[in-house]
Amino acid sequence: MRRPLLRALRLFSVGWLAMLPLMSAGPARANAGSAKPPPTLRIGVLIAQSGEASEYSSTAIRGVRMAVKHLNDGPLVLGRQLELLVFDGAGTTIGARMAAERAVAAGVIAIIGPPHSDGALAAAPAAQAAGIPMVTPSATHPDVTRVGDCVFRICFTDAFQAEALAAFALTDLKVRRAATLTNVRSHESMVLSRFFGERFAAGGGVIVRQLSYKPEAADFADLLGEAVADGVQMLFLPGRQESGRIVRKAMEMGIDLPIMGGAGWDRTDFFRNGGRDVARGYYAAHWRKNTGGEAYRYLIKYHPPQLVITSLALGYDAMMLLGDAIGRAGTATPDAVRGALARTVGFPGITGEITMPASGDPPKPVHIYKIENGRDLYVKTFRPKGEAHEAPPEPEAHPEPEAPPEHKDPA
Numbered sequence: 001m002r003r004p005l006l007r008a009l010r011l012f013s014v015g016w017l018a019m020l021p022l023m024s025a026g027p028a029r030a031n032a033g034s035a036k037p038p039p040t041l042r043i044g045v046l047i048a049q050s051g052e053a054s055e056y057s058s059t060a061i062r063g064v065r066m067a068v069k070h071l072n073d074g075p076l077v078l079g080r081q082l083e084l085l086v087f088d089g090a091g092t093t094i095g096a097r098m099a100a101e102r103a104v105a106a107g108v109i110a111i112i113g114p115p116h117s118d119g120a121l122a123a124a125p126a127a128q129a130a131g132i133p134m135v136t137p138s139a140t141h142p143d144v145t146r147v148g149d150c151v152f153r154i155c156f157t158d159a160f161q162a163e164a165l166a167a168f169a170l171t172d173l174k175v176r177r178a179a180t181l182t183n184v185r186s187h188e189s190m191v192l193s194r195f196f197g198e199r200f201a202a203g204g205g206v207i208v209r210q211l212s213y214k215p216e217a218a219d220f221a222d223l224l225g226e227a228v229a230d231g232v233q234m235l236f237l238p239g240r241q242e243s244g245r246i247v248r249k250a251m252e253m254g255i256d257l258p259i260m261g262g263a264g265w266d267r268t269d270f271f272r273n274g275g276r277d278v279a280r281g282y283y284a285a286h287w288r289k290n291t292g293g294e295a296y297r298y299l300i301k302y303h304p305p306q307l308v309i310t311s312l313a314l315g316y317d318a319m320m321l322l323g324d325a326i327g328r329a330g331t332a333t334p335d336a337v338r339g340a341l342a343r344t345v346g347f348p349g350i351t352g353e354i355t356m357p358a359s360g361d362p363p364k365p366v367h368i369y370k371i372e373n374g375r376d377l378y379v380k381t382f383r384p385k386g387e388a389h390e391a392p393p394e395p396e397a398h399p400e401p402e403a404p405p406e407h408k409d410p411a
Contacts, residue, residue: 040083044103046113051091063315100126117141137314145360162195164382179209215242248274281371
C-alpha cells in the first residue's frame with residue numbers, strides 16, 4: 001500500500017508545482033486588465049451661458065466640443081482623452097475674469113475663449129499671470145493678445161478688419177463721406193469705429209458724424225436722423241446683434257444709403273433682429289465657407305450644412321489647433337503647450353491656414369459680403385499683404401439659429 005500512496009503523493013506534488021506559475025500569473029493578468037486609464041487632459045472653456053453673448057457662445061462651444069470628439073475618436077493626443085471644463089462668464093467682464101480664475105484653479109493646461117473681445121480682455125490677465133495658454137476663437141480687439149505671450153487668437157484683428165472695410169468703402173463703393181454709429185457698451189465696436197475712421201481719412205474720406213448709442217435703447221430714430229445729415233453717403237455700424245434693430249429702423253425711415261458693419265454682423269441674431277431687411281448692406285466675415293475640406297465633411301456629419309456657421313467653425317479650429325499644439329509639445333505642461341502654439345506654422349484650419357507670429361495674431365484674410373434680398377453674396381477677400389482676390393458673387397443663405405429635429409451634437 002505504501003508504494004501506490006507515495007506515487008500518488010509525488011504526482012500530486014509535481015502537478016501542484018506545475019500550476020504555481022499559472023496561479024501567480026492569473027492575478028497579474030487581472031490587475032493588468034483593470035489598470036486605470038491615464039488621466040485626461042483638462043481644457044478650460046470660457047463662454048457666456050447667459051446675456052447678449054450667449055447665443056454666439058453656445059455655437060462656438062458646439063464647435064469646440066466637435067473638435068474634442070474628433071480628437072478623442074482618432075489617435076489620442078499624447079495617448080490621453082481630452083476633457084472640457086466649461087466656466088460661465090455670464091456675459092459680463094467681471095464674470096469673464098472670474099471664469100478665467102476658476103479655470104486656473106481647476107488645473108487646466110490651456111483655455112479656449114472667450115469668443116468676444118470684452119470677455120477676452122477681462123480673462124486674459126488671469127491666464128497670463130498663471131502661465132496658462134489661452135486661445136480665443138474670435139476676439140478681434142488688438143489689446144487682447146498684447147496682455148502677454150500666453151494669449152493667442154485664430155482670427156484677424158480690428159486693425160486689419162478696419163483697413164479692409166475702409167478700402168472697400170473708398171474703392172468699391174466710391175464713398176467719400178460717412179457717419180460712424182458706435183455701441184458704447186462694446187470695446188470692440190469702439191476700437192473698430194476708431195480704426196475705420198483713421199483708415200477712411202487716410203484714404204481721402206471724411207467722417208462727417210461720429211455718433212454713439214446704447215444697445216438697450218428702445219428706438220434709434222433720432223440717432224439715424226442725425227446720422228444722415230450733411231451729405232453723408234454711407235453709415236458705418238460696427239455693432240453686434242443690436243445692429244439688426246438699427247438696420248430695420250433705417251429701412252422703416254426710408255434711408256437709402258449703404259450700411260456697413262464688421263464681423264459682429266456675421267451671426268444669426270443680427271439677421272433675425274432685422275439685418276435681412278437692409279437694402280444695401282455690407283459686412284466683414286472671418287470665413288468664406290469651404291465645402292471641400294476634410295474638416296467640413298466631418299462637421300456636416302453632425303450638423304446640416306446651413307448650421308455650420310462662422311462661430312462654430314472658429315470654435316472647432318481653436319480646439320483643433322490646441323490639440324495639435326499639445327501633441328507637438330510632447331508633454332502636457334502649460335509652458336510646453338504655449339511654446340508649441342507660438343511655433344505654429346501652416347496649420348490647416350477650416351477657416352483658413354494659421355501661422356502664429358510672436359504677436360499671437362495670425363495673418364487671416366477679411367471676406368466682404370453683401371446682403372441683398374435677405375441673402376449673403378460673397379464679394380471680395382482682402383488678404384493681410386493688401387492683395388484682394390475677387391470672385392463672382394455666390395448666393396449663401398444665412399442660417400436660422402434653430403437646429404432641425406435630426407440635429408446631432410457630439411459629446
